[in-house]
Amino acid sequence: MKILVVEDDEQMGSLIERGLTAEGYEVRRVASGMDALIAVAHEDFNLAAIDVMLPQMSGFELCRRIRETGITMPVLLLTARDTVEDRVFGLDSGADDYLTKPFAFAELTARVRALLRRQSMGAQLTLELGNVVLDSRDLRVSVSGHTVAVSPKEFALLRLLCGRAGGVVDRTTILEEIWDGTSHIDPNIVDQYISYLRRKIDSTLAGIRIVTVRGTGYSVELTE
Template sequence: MRILMVEDEHALAETVRRGLKNEGFVVDVAHDGVGGLSAALENPYDAILLDLMLPRMNGYDVLKELRRRKVWTPVLMLTAKDGEYDQTDAFDLGADDYLTKPFSFLVLVARIRALIRRGAPARPVVLSVGTLSLNPVNRSVRRGETPISLTAREYGLLQFLMRRHDQIVSKSEILQNVWDPAFEGADNVVEVYIGYLRRKIDVPFGVHTLTTVRGMGYLLSSGPNLGHRDVVTRED
């Protein structure tokens, strides 16, 4: 299994490289964004470890360029709590997973193996659920031909729901994937943002695709309620 690690902290990169080598991985290392992007475009990898804050080209732009060129290699983003971008935005950037520094090496290995097991299925550039579409490249959202303006958090929530459309997702799943897993605030923040999102993607268009399933979670449907009419309640 071949891994690319893009990390500008040389000591950390070498430590992780040696550790992964002992676990049976072949590891290539790049120390800046330009070198990392070049390596990722020229070589097949099973997974990429990508630091967010890099010289010459940051991880945000590296990942955007990879996805723009339809390189779907699983990416585990390495973020810092005091970094320029909120680590919880990693999924918005097209990452498959993230770890906050400092991280446990055992957790890192487990995350890498999980990414490789899932593989890298081809992803559509534009996500579509019914008449709702989301373009991760330019972060635009539309209902039909009508553009919808979302905040960064609303966008992240919608992207997660669209990737899990026609499935019920729990509040805890949303917190773990859209907010920081270590988030210590009240979990009703999910209900608040579901309400914000519903008032932007459904209400103005007279549709009810984002619903609340009592005692279970939330459902973004391709069609109205999609077979859950007996358990779904819509909150305004």
């Protein structure tokens, strides 16, 4: 597995590189967003760990530009900025997860393993429900044959709910499955992403609807 580390702090970057290498990963480390864009244009990576506070181009912007190229590898943002707004902005930029500094290296490697595992499992699945098709290889959602633009997190959330259609998925499960835990992120982010999906997925055309189960979580049901 090959990981791209984008970190301009030499000490932090070296620490992450040595640690991931010791875990058996092949690591390519760069110090700027432009160098990262050049790297992803010429090399294949299984995952990118990107510091948000980069010179000239922020990690948010770098993530957005990587997604614009069509690259769907998991992206883990690393940052000392831990407000809900920052986390939501990072996830909306196309990141798959968000780790706040300072962090224990064991947590970083656990997040990396979880993202790689999810990517490996998702790449094998195409899920169809109602008039919705979820293509996990390209993170593509189509409704009645028309592509609907969604972020990686929106896709993962919709896939989780559709994969358990007819049952209730509680908030804790959603946070653990999609955001890899409940301790580092505001639970209200679940409501925000459900709202995003409802605005994008027309239940009449999709043949499914996302139902709120008060006090518990959410469920996807087929419409008549």
